[in-house]
Amino acid sequence: MSNREPKPDSTPPNSKPDPERPKPFKTNDIEEEEDEDDENDLEDDENQNDDVFGEPNSPKPQAREARYRAEKLKMDSLLQRMQSGPVSLRVHDVIIKGNTKTKDHIIEAETEELKSVSSMQELLKASQLVNLRLQALEVFDSVKITLDSGPPELPGTANVIIEVVETANPLSGQIGAYTKAEEFDLRYAVPLGFYRAALNFGISGGVVFPLGNGFLSRPSSLPERFFLGGNMSPVCTVGGPTALWGFKTRGLGPTEPRRKVNDENTDPSGVDFLGGDLAVTALADLSFDLPFRWFREKGIHAHVFACTGNVAKLTENEYRNFSVQKFVDSLRSSVGVGLVVPTSLFRMELNYCYILRKFDHDRAKTGFWLTFSGAS
Known part of the structure; x- marks a missing residue:
């Protein structure tokens, strides 16, 4: 074996590598690339598993805000x-x-x-x-x-x-039981299907007695009694007999002569209305649209109506003089026609009322009446 000296490196020590010359092939580079690919594949698999087995991805807050902004812009x-x-x-x-x-x-x-x-x-x-x-x-x-x-x-x-x-039933009713009074109120509405017309029927009644032994011989409490009449529409009044077209507030029922007082402005010939322990009212109302577009757009419509009612005293042994026939014979009644102006706050009616029956001491008149009621 001969000793041979190694050939000197022909590349100058300070020379730069040729960029066009291919780099030497190394197995370490392959192993590093394979490791990186394996790690990337593992991360992708984990992400896919999260999508499949994990909770559904909820929309990101940024996406929701962007959607809200888009809707707001629209x-x-x-x-x-x-x-x-x-x-x-x-x-x-x-x-x-x-x-x-x-x-x-x-x-x-x-x-x-x-x-x-x-x-x-x-x-x-x-x-x-x-x-x-x-x-x-x-x-x-x-x-x-x-x-x-x-x-x-x-x-x-x-x-x-x-x-x-x-509604549960077109014939709807409300019955209230109180400590000293019982009332009922039944309403029935029939839409007619033409000219937006509807026919309304209603009947209300109530009775009040004092509690305790011998209650029929004692007077009932004044605030608990029924007083008919008033500046409101019977169509919108639910909760017992109160309103009656054409009759003023506390304008009918049992009376007594007004007591004389030392007041020159007091009418000595007048009477005081005492209210009653039994009251019944009934009404029929036909509402319909007017043939004017402006009225229809505002919801203003007309109606024709009829009503009747009466109030009687039962306490202080007055029940002995009570009979159904006498109660029916003394019913007050009125008819009329009017214009209804509904608003979001109240219902206003301009009515012409004609009194069919009233007693001499009743406070009622034939003519125009302006009434206000709660919004229907």
Whole structure:
């Protein structure tokens, strides 16, 4: 074996490697790349397992906020368009829900104006008017109208969803039992299906007695007695007999001569109304729309009515003089016609009342009456 000297390196010590010259092949590089690939695959598998077996990914707060901002921008844009001018829109369909006893055609008769709208502004006004008309039928406990977008293939359209909650029975009653009084109030409403007309019937009654032994021989408490008449509508008065068209507050019933006092302004020939222990009232009211568009849009309508009632005393042994025939023969009654103006706060009526029957001491008159009641 001969000793041979190693060949000197021909590459200069300070020379730079040629970038175009391929790098030497090393097995360590392959192992490192394989390790990195394995780690990446493992992380991907873990992420996939989390998606499959873990909890569903909830929307990120950023995504929700972005969606809310987008919806807000849409609403702001719509409001700006509505303020600048009419927003073109038409109704594609009217969907009725919740009616099991009321026929569809009765509700549809109240929604005719929805089909003729041509803008968002008109649709909002028509929806409010339809809601008032459906509530005026007095056969629904509640009425809810929702405006939804129409089919995607029909841009510029909307669906109107009407949800109603019907009363348990058209013949509805409220009975209250008190410490010294019992009252009942029955109402029956019949929608006629034309001219948005509805026929209302009602009967109210009540009786009061003092408690304790010998109660029929003792007088009843004055605040517990019934007083008929008043500046309110019997249609909207529920909770016992009180209102009677054409009669003033405390304008009929048992009386006694007014006591004389040292007052020159007091009428010595007048009487005081004492109220009664038994009272009954009944009414019939036909309401209908007027043939004027402006009135219909405001919910203003007309009505024709008739009512009757009476009050009698039973305590202090007056029950001995009481008979059903005498009570019926002494019924007071009135008829009339009027204009009803409903608002969100109250119901106003301008009525012409004609008194059919009254007694000499009753405070009633034939003529115009302006009455206010709670919103119906």
